[in-house]
Amino acid sequence: MSNEIAPALCELGNSQSLPLPTRIAFIGNYLPRQCGIATFTTDLCTAIAQEFGEERLFAIPVNDPGGDYQYPERVRLELEQEDVSSYERGADFLNFNGNDLVCLQHEYGIFGGPAGSHILALLRKLRMPIVTTLHTVLREPNPDQMANLREIARISDRIVVMSQHAVDLLEEIYDVPASKIDLIPHGVPDLPFNDPNYFKDRFNVEGQSVLLTFGLLSPNKGIENVLRALPAILRENADVVYIISGATHPHVRRSEGEAYRTGLTELASSLGVSEHVIFDNRFVSNEELMEHVGAADIYITPYRQEAQVVSGTLAIAFGAGKAIISTPYWHAKELLADERGIIVPFDDPASIAESVNILLANDALRHQMRKRAYLYSRGTTWKMTAQAYMATFQRARSERMSRPRPAPRDAETIALDRLPFLNTSHLFAMTDDTGILQHAIYSLPNNSEGYTTDDNARALIVANALNASPLSSSVEYETLSCRYMAFLWLAFRHDTGRFRNFLSYGRTWLEETGSEDSHGRALWAIGTVLGTSSHVGLRGAAGRMFQAAAASSLTFSSPRAWAFSVLGMQAYLDWFPGDRLIQGWRNVLANRLLSIFDQTRGNNWYWFEKHLSYSNARLPQALLLAGWKSSNRRMVEAGTESLRWLLAEQHRESDSVFVPVGSMGFAAGSKKERFDQQPVEACATVSACMTAHQISGEQSWLDEAGVAFRWFLGENDLQVPLYDAATGGCRDGLHPDRVNENQGAESTLSFLMALLELRGLELSNETQQLSEMSASL
Incomplete structure (x- = not known):
């Protein structure tokens, strides 16, 4: 295990003597809702259930307006995003059902109220320890975002982030003490180190070099820059095909329809590269996603802004041992350091083309990069992630036992300066x-x-x-x-x-x-x-x-x-x-x-x-x-x-x-x-x-x-x-x-x-x- 990743799991060894929580509630979006948080929450719950038992957990997802999802049995209660009373009822449900711990998956946009403030109505009423995973940590938050995250950090017993940069931001911007933060990298499937040619026939791309970008589509993904790089790539590698896998993000689709995807297809046509681009307009299952990733020779994340402390798609490609080209957003710079990938400037198609051509022309360089990424990621498989989370849960409960905090106040109060009346x-x-x-x-x-x-x-x-x-x-x-x-x-x-x-x-x-x-x-x-x-x-x-x-x-x-x-x-x-x-x-x-x-x-x-x-x-x-x-x-x-x-x-x-x-x-x-x-x-x-x-x-x-x-x-x-x-x-x-x-x-x-x-x-x-x-x- 890498020295950088080992600290994320170090608490596991120190927690072996602590009792495991018997009932954990996971709050966050959940499949089949289509979003990265839903995928992460589902994968985390599945990993913990496989490692520690299904009976130990259940999920509480948040439904967006108009959302109607057929959740699995693991889901016990649903929150309505814009209905603050559903958050309050959720807290009552958790308090009355004997839960040991709540694990919150936090992203500003999935909870109602200014900057997602409705979730505070639930957290403030909870009586059990809270472990919060932060999927977004901003360097320049607006006042609502700053206030909400600081309050969540105050209420939470432990804070989990997935990158060192997020740790640094929490300490420097939000004044969260380092002793309260656990670094647990994004979990990845435990895949073998496969030859991409094994999967290419599933997409009818046998004998071709496959570039891949996957995930929900939105304008900030920068896919147009890869399309603009394709002509220069094809001049040196005529067999290249670029697969763009993923549905349009539901929020984007509701507000803008398929304008972004349509613009991408039109751009590909105008550049004369349409025959080398495959749009797979679906939210694919985990099994299908592994096949997509498996078929890729090079994975590209061309995001257009740096303020992203974690990318689940990057983590999955990294864990599969892919050669990766990425723009320098925070998570990519950290994960792809030490020649585990190639970083190119934002909005720079020429650099993307140059990097692709270098990797395709040098098999030894590409395979060395793949191996470094694959070996580095072995400590972040979902099995290891589940163990690290359970260690954090144990630590949160142990700290609450040694340093208890006042429970949320109910209406009941009793005078302390006189004896109560006798009531038999x-x-x-x-x-x-x-x-x-x-x-x-x-x-x-x-x-x-x-x-x-x-x-x-x-x-x-x-x-x-x-x-x-x-x-x-x-x-x-x-x-x-x-x-x-x-x-x-x-x-x-x-x-x-x-x-x-x-x-x-x-x-x-x-x-x-x-x-x-x-x-x-x-x-x-x-x-x-x-x-x-x-x-x-x-x-x-x-x-x-x-x-x-x-x-x-x-x-x-x-x-x-x-x-x-x-x-x-x-x-x-x-x-x-x-x-x-x-x-x-x-x-x-x-x-x-x-x-x-x-x-x-x-x-x-x-x-x-x-x-x-x-x-x-x-x-x-x-x-x-x-x-x-x-x-x-x-x-x-x-x-x-x-x-x-x-x-x-x-x-x-x-x-x-x-x-x-x-x-x-x-x-x-x-x-x-x-x-x-x-x-x-x-x-x-x-x-x-x-x-x-x-x-x-x-x-x-x-x-x-x-x-x-x-x-x-x-x-x-x-x-x-x-x-x-x-x-x-x-x-x-x-x-x-x-x-x-x-x-x-x-x-x-x-x-x-x-x-x-x-x-x-x-x-x-x-x-x-x-x-x-x-x-x-």
């Missing part, structure tokens, strides 16, 4: 006569996913808090508590002392024994009921289960199961402080947490394990609580140290925004996984900080609890709320580019749990202030 509508919507359902589709319960002990335990803690709060007194919450307790009773196996976890919607248990963590959460929930509820029936059921289930926690190996169990045992001990058996079990589990912390901490890693995963703050919270209640100073110190370290890990580098550890976690010494961010982490952090404040009385812990809670309200990486004030539900998490719109049980219960804790503190402070006021009167 979604809690009731997710609960049926069995318990709370595990998952939701947006805000609709997803019955097919069934129930879990994990979520019903969380729901019991929340319902119990609702019953205890004077802000939410309602017999309905008592009914919820009974329903969730009944689920736990059903889940518990008295013969084994363990809880099952997963229950299908058809009321069939999907396992004989649930996870240690689900058992710990259930013990936490029933301990909370025993510690705070006044409901006789709930307390009776909870007491029987607690005594039968608590001992199993001593056999667990999961630190989180230990922590949940400690929280449950301590809640129980708040009501029955003299139970020495449960005190002992609590101390055993808390000492295990302290022991693994002391064994693991060090080298700037102050944690219980060699990795962070989920519900992290529950570990220091359990240690703090157990140490406080058992007067174990070392436990309180270790809990404080580990929680402070965790908070530092969960802050954005530049400010105090809460950034919970992503759902994939991370190990000591490895890169921190920032996404997907889960509500359960914010909830656990709020609770742990509240516990630390309760023990120490330090205001800083309340401040940290507030930072974590505001993550729910929109003070996060994407600056969008996860809490849905309309439904009372909480969305399932933050992706690098968007919010997970599903409002499942875990997320909603995490929000409610955190809100109720802060509401309880707020109410306690108000009560204290009233007491102080009364005492002063």
Whole structure:
């Protein structure tokens, strides 16, 4: 591979460890629309589908006014060029269909509005990474062109261009940083290095020297200059035939009809060369195009202006190993340097004739030029281009994960300076006569996913808090508590002392024994009921289960199961402080947490394990609580140290925004996984900080609890709320580019749990202030 081309593909090797995007939308014209962008988009999609799978992509073309195209199945949605609302609807379609990335093919003329500005209505609303390929980069743009391209570059995560000259223009004229630009040359078919005579019989030109120009015809193509060169060429090479392959550009045909083609035929006639010119007035298929190119001895691009940073027809001829003569437009000068072709001045038929005659008279020179072009182009075959684009897509997603940007603002806004009103509508919507359902589709319960002990335990803690709060007194919450307790009773196996976890919607248990963590959460929930509820029936059921289930926690190996169990045992001990058996079990589990912390901490890693995963703050919270209640100073110190370290890990580098550890976690010494961010982490952090404040009385812990809670309200990486004030539900998490719109049980219960804790503190402070006021009167 050439040194010039190798940098275009260098990111591929650096991206092998990054996950591939699973759904990519390509926006740009698409075949059978007749234009170069349509051909490029179609070829790129086909190459990526062949290399990475058809299921990974789909296309969204732009229809020109009056256009009616029979697109293939790969096309999912069509945009109407002059209808800005279709661009806005396109953005909604992409946002709601779970796409990982959008790849835009940009050319000013294919989008509606001044200089194609309608496309901005779509791009500004997108929540996923955007990679834009620029097919035109102007040195002297008008104000609209300048503004639009700069805005597209700002919105896009990566910019792809096909020539170094385009890179230079972006940096110098449009102020696009070099770090944002990827150079990926125009893809070419992987053709063999063939003898042109193999294809000539298909055009009835056997034994003749074939000159070729192909592509959509328009006046700026300069074909008339080749016709004017033909008399001088024919004087030395009487067997030459010039094939002009391609239909008139649809835009030219609509405005001017076939005037340009007619003028060319008339010019050929007046020059006496008509018998040596073949007009193939068709938009040919890729297969036919390869035959046209294959038959050419010399390919000519006689364009009349230099401001062209890429020519697809030039790239295809170059990749086929053709001897090429071209005028000095930007792409040609770059591609044909180092004797890979011949450059002639603009509008200079004499130079064209001289160059053709030199090449036809010197087979060795012509074949050396062909070979240099062919070898240089091997790194730009469509297979290699597809790999380079996928590497750019991976890089765009990785950069978005490490440096997320605010998502587009919707109408929904939530005040950050006060706690939201309590809304339990979604809690009731997710609960049926069995318990709370595990998952939701947006805000609709997803019955097919069934129930879990994990979520019903969380729901019991929340319902119990609702019953205890004077802000939410309602017999309905008592009914919820009974329903969730009944689920736990059903889940518990008295013969084994363990809880099952997963229950299908058809009321069939999907396992004989649930996870240690689900058992710990259930013990936490029933301990909370025993510690705070006044409901006789709930307390009776909870007491029987607690005594039968608590001992199993001593056999667990999961630190989180230990922590949940400690929280449950301590809640129980708040009501029955003299139970020495449960005190002992609590101390055993808390000492295990302290022991693994002391064994693991060090080298700037102050944690219980060699990795962070989920519900992290529950570990220091359990240690703090157990140490406080058992007067174990070392436990309180270790809990404080580990929680402070965790908070530092969960802050954005530049400010105090809460950034919970992503759902994939991370190990000591490895890169921190920032996404997907889960509500359960914010909830656990709020609770742990509240516990630390309760023990120490330090205001800083309340401040940290507030930072974590505001993550729910929109003070996060994407600056969008996860809490849905309309439904009372909480969305399932933050992706690098968007919010997970599903409002499942875990997320909603995490929000409610955190809100109720802060509401309880707020109410306690108000009560204290009233007491102080009364005492002063």
